[in-house]
Amino acid sequence: MIVLPGGGYAEHAAHEAAPIVDWLSGLGIAASVFRYPLNVRHPVPLQALRAEIRRRRASGADRIGLMGFSAGGHLAGLAALAPGAEAQDAVQFVVLGYAITSMETETYRPARLILLGEDADPELRRSTSLDALVTRESPPFFMWHTAEDAYVPPDHTYRLAVALAAHNIPHAVHVFAHGPHSLGLAEGAGDASMWTALAASWLREHAAA
Template sequence: MPDNGTILVLPGGGYHLHAAHEAEPVAEWLESLGWRARVVRYPVLAQHPIPLAAARAEIRAERAAGAGLVGLLGFSAGGHLAGHAALAPDSSPEERADFAVLGYPVTSMVVDPHLGSRAALLGPEHRHADAVAVSLETLVTPASPPLFLWHTAEDASVPVSHTYRLGERLAASGVPHEVHVFAGDVHGIGLGEGTAASAWTTLCANWLERVRNIAGPRGVLVP
């Protein structure tokens, strides 16, 4: 099986913990597809920019080790961090992800925010401007890397509007992306076995096959 590159897995947990079922099982699935994969247990209960700096350091380490293609896959709050590391405008080429996969992600810290994630990342008395600055929809530009997003339609923990809003910004900026929304109200389901959302793994595997054609940290998907 070809070596496609490296994907770093960022489990969710509201920036309070790392959900075990969103960690090694996901890395093992990615490895079955031919990717190198490992779990990144980024700092939790640590305010911005500490988690972002940790994610960037892991990307730099992969590039220093010779990886030509480095992607991120994150869930919920880990999805926020994956998206932040992919979209942050001040990242150097060595610490910018080539692509990201976001599962039921926290994207906005302003509109319908996940209060626990926001408080852990920004503190209980943060400024509105600080929340805007880490909301993913505000960071999208035409140079943003490709993203794959998925969610459930009635997620009661992180509203599906988080994914819709980010998808709209990606579309408006001409950024290659896919958005998949599945029936149900579940959250935190990882690979999704036994749920209507389990199809995300097949859809994502197909998308990752196309991602292999990305050239460089600011490349585009080649048909």
């Protein structure tokens, strides 16, 4: 499993990197962090991630999953959904935590400006919005968010969930009532801390399918 920390495409959040790998390793899932390029325009991060997926596959990985948080979740979704991927670029399952999914909303604007620039036209913003990229061949998704997230509102998760449902793609969605953005493992964060147990159950089904 490839872990993609958040950070608004400007940095890599440490608490969404090594601690996530340690947790996945405890579940018996081989995982490592991919530190994708920062402060660069699309499609540079996507190309880098696809190259990493190909490298993992060439090293013998059979099933490859992505786990991304915030902007890392956006990149994970792009790699799973954007057209132009080759067979060796494919991923089999995706886990998103409070992910940016839409470049058509004004949230989270700083990440959009880094990735697309100030004058991104509607077509570019649409083509990098995950809900617009879902097809009947898309992989299964697990998504979680908090209703109180002020930086990336849960509407981002809802948008993608509606698109997945419309295309009959297996998915799980959990939106917890309380909690800020960027919770990571969410230890001690009330009900949101349940996401790891829920994801572990989902991963047991999809990581070994």
